[in-house]
Amino acid sequence: MSxxxxxxxxxxxxxxxxxEAFDDxxxxxxxEPDIPPSxxxxxxxxxxxxxxxxxxxxxLGIAPLRERxxxxxxxxxxxxxxxxxxxxxxxxxxxxxxxxxxxxxAGERILLTDPSYxxxxxxxxxxxxxxxxxxxxxxxxxxxxPERLAEWDDIKAVHIPSPSNPxxxxxxxxxLRALVELCEKRGITFVSDEIYHGLVYxxxxxxxxxxxxxxxxxxxxxxxxxxAGLRVGWMIMPKRYVRTAEMVLQNxxxxxxxxxxxxxxxxxxxxxxxxxxxxxxxxxEYLYGEL
Numbered sequence: 001m002s003x004x005x006x007x008x009x010x011x012x013x014x015x016x017x018x019x020e021a022f023d024d025x026x027x028x029x030x031x032e033p034d035i036p037p038s039x040x041x042x043x044x045x046x047x048x049x050x051x052x053x054x055x056x057x058x059x060l061g062i063a064p065l066r067e068r069x070x071x072x073x074x075x076x077x078x079x080x081x082x083x084x085x086x087x088x089x090x091x092x093x094x095x096x097x098x099x100x101x102x103x104x105x106a107g108e109r110i111l112l113t114d115p116s117y118x119x120x121x122x123x124x125x126x127x128x129x130x131x132x133x134x135x136x137x138x139x140x141x142x143x144x145x146p147e148r149l150a151e152w153d154d155i156k157a158v159h160i161p162s163p164s165n166p167x168x169x170x171x172x173x174x175x176l177r178a179l180v181e182l183c184e185k186r187g188i189t190f191v192s193d194e195i196y197h198g199l200v201y202x203x204x205x206x207x208x209x210x211x212x213x214x215x216x217x218x219x220x221x222x223x224x225x226x227x228a229g230l231r232v233g234w235m236i237m238p239k240r241y242v243r244t245a246e247m248v249l250q251n252x253x254x255x256x257x258x259x260x261x262x263x264x265x266x267x268x269x270x271x272x273x274x275x276x277x278x279x280x281x282x283x284x285e286y287l288y289g290e291l
Contacts, residue, residue, distance in 0.1 A: 003128050010119055031165065033226040035279060038272035041227065041263045048262035055258060059249040060242070061088025061234070062261050068268055069234055075270075076197075079209045087235045087245050088261060090253050092195050095218040095235040096123050096159075098248050102241050103157045103189050103216075104129050111158045113144050117165045117193070142169045146178045158183055161193040163200060173206040180211040191216040195233075198224030198273060201281050214238055224276060225267045230260040 015029040027034075036042070060066070066083040073079045089095040096119070104110055106128035112120050114133035124131040132152065136142050144160055158179070162171035171179075176192075183190040192208035194217060208215045220233030237245060249255070 003125060007122050007125055031223065032228045033223065035226050035276055037226045037267065038269040040266040040269050044266035045259060045263040048259045053258040053262050057255040057258050057261060059246050059255050061256060065261050065265050068265055072268055077207050077210060079207060081209065081236055085236050085239050085242060087249060088256050089233045089235055090256050091222060091231045092193065092218050092220045092233040093119060094253060095233050096120065098245055099191055099216050099235060100124060100127050100129060101248055102244055108156045109154055111152055111155045113160060115166055117161055120159055142167050143171050143175055144179065145175060146182045149179065149182060155188055157189045157191055159191040163196040170200055170203065170205065176206055176208060177211040180208055180215060184212055184214050189216060194219045195223055199277060199280055201284065209236065221264050221267055224273060226276060227264065227267060230263060232256055232260045232264045
């Protein structure tokens, strides 16, 4: 049996491909902003072209971009991150793949929630891992809880999204802290997908980095920053994994597009990001009202 026998397509991409046959489509299938990135990003991209940024970069990403990500964590969460713990990746999909390859060997088990982002499962299967699923529902506020986690043995990693894709809910900080602490106590690595941070309308986002240093945190520029097609993400990891992560990236992607990295440096335009969030909030409130 091939390890690819149980791989499924990423259905939203199949639907998006079929939608190309139509001239006027409103997309409810793919998590891609219709709002452009900030003018600063577009200007930076033009400058990068004019300056000839067409070469490979450090496989972990260019230093100015990693420094801007450090500033982002300080401003957004009050968390200080060593830039040497950051890897710039080809979107979050690459980060998931690298993280799984670092943390688990063939046949080992990673715990996911059901429902969860379908690519987690398929990436695990690509790597000959065993994705295991914990059902979540209204009794747990659609979150993995320490009690549910405690029911599982022989788990090497836990991966949760907050805010959740596809559910949209955000993990409350007390539960997030308890999960991180339980994972650390049991020797399980906690992986937090935080790609929808910035697009939260009630309460405040909390990164798993607030509750422990032994976590993997993954985020990127596709959603709040409106740069999905430029394919830039990042991963923050314990420092002991960085060299191995670098070698994996060297062999699988060499580096993220140098043009995209230069553009991403300009993406942290807080005024523009507040505007983007306001537009999404207005749309959400309209939809709620009409429903």
